[in-house]
Amino acid sequence: MSIVSVAGVSKRFGAHVGVSDVSFRLADGERAVVVGANGAGKTTLIRMLASLSRPTSGEIEIGSESLVDGRAGVRSRIGVLTHETMLYEDLTARENLRLHARLHGVEESVCGELLETVGLAERGSERVAGFSHGMGKRVALARALVHDPDVLLLDEPYTGLDRASLDRIEAVLEDLDDRTVLAATHDLERGVRLADRVLFMNDGRLIEDASADRFASVEAALERYEQLCRGPAGSERGASDRSGNENRSRNQNQNRNENGSEE
Numbered sequence: 001m002s003i004v005s006v007a008g009v010s011k012r013f014g015a016h017v018g019v020s021d022v023s024f025r026l027a028d029g030e031r032a033v034v035v036g037a038n039g040a041g042k043t044t045l046i047r048m049l050a051s052l053s054r055p056t057s058g059e060i061e062i063g064s065e066s067l068v069d070g071r072a073g074v075r076s077r078i079g080v081l082t083h084e085t086m087l088y089e090d091l092t093a094r095e096n097l098r099l100h101a102r103l104h105g106v107e108e109s110v111c112g113e114l115l116e117t118v119g120l121a122e123r124g125s126e127r128v129a130g131f132s133h134g135m136g137k138r139v140a141l142a143r144a145l146v147h148d149p150d151v152l153l154l155d156e157p158y159t160g161l162d163r164a165s166l167d168r169i170e171a172v173l174e175d176l177d178d179r180t181v182l183a184a185t186h187d188l189e190r191g192v193r194l195a196d197r198v199l200f201m202n203d204g205r206l207i208e209d210a211s212a213d214r215f216a217s218v219e220a221a222l223e224r225y226e227q228l229c230r231g232p233a234g235s236e237r238g239a240s241d242r243s244g245n246e247n248r249s250r251n252q253n254q255n256r257n258e259n260g261s262e263e
């Protein structure tokens with residue numbers, strides 16, 4: 001049975017398309033990784049699934065409840081780790097988790113267990129402001145799991161981490177049992193290791209939804225992505241689109257920072 005259903009979802013930013021008519025389903029317990037060049041639409045897709053941004057059109061369901069028009073109940077089935085950790089810097093790691101537990105009506109004892117899981121049991125009483133990026137990410141991953149969500153959404157879980165944090169985060173994710181996971185990453189090697197399915201995106205579109213088993217190696221997956229982006233035989237459209245998209249992404253990220261708003 002599908003727990004995540006994305007049907008014809010698009011997101012426009014003014015005249016610009018961030019995600020275009022994307023549809024896929026994830027079965028209960030399935031793990032998928034979203035890969036694509038800069039500006040492909042990965043973060044935009046994850047943000048819509050996390051209810052941090054509304055689709056311009058299309059429908060997203062968790063279980064059989066609409067997320068787009070849904071109540072808080074449906075959102076509590078989701079745990080999110082975004083680019084920005086969105087932690088309260090003046091609170092300790094434990095206080096950040098406890099706050100989240102209280103919001104979700106969950107026993108606070110789980111917070112200590114999760115700090116241990118992410119390797120921060122000893123640092124739980126320290127303010128997050130003094131944490132490194134990798135430590136913050138580990139706290140944010142623990143927070144995403146506090147309310148025991150059915151679906152875990154991860155945006156670049158491996159970016160900007162040292163070896164110890166990378167290993168820890170990878171171990172936590174591998175150990176998630178039957179939770180459904182959707183992760184956007186540039187780290188194809190770890191992504192393919194984590195996932196059952198690989199969703200390739202380019203220019204806002206889902207261009208292939210493949211079983212991870214299909215790729216004998218990371219190189220094979222990368223080759224497939226390059227091939228898909230090149231488009232029909234002999235066409236160089238994809239390659240030039242991709243570099244154009246990277247520039248566009250850079251410019252727009254700059255605009256986003258300057259404007260400080262999304263839409």
Ligand SMILES: Nc1ncnc2c1ncn2[C@@H]1O[C@H](COP(=O)(O)OP(=O)(O)OP(=O)(O)O)[C@@H](O)[C@H]1O
Binds near residue numbers: 013
């Ligand atoms: N808030 C926004 N305002 C305007 N355009 C946006 C906004 N968010 C995303 N976009 C545009 O939508 C497209 C998809 O961006 P998105 O951040 O989802 O890509 P991505 O695949 O996550 O890229 P990256 O790998 O660089 O993180 C890009 O062209 C981007 O510039």
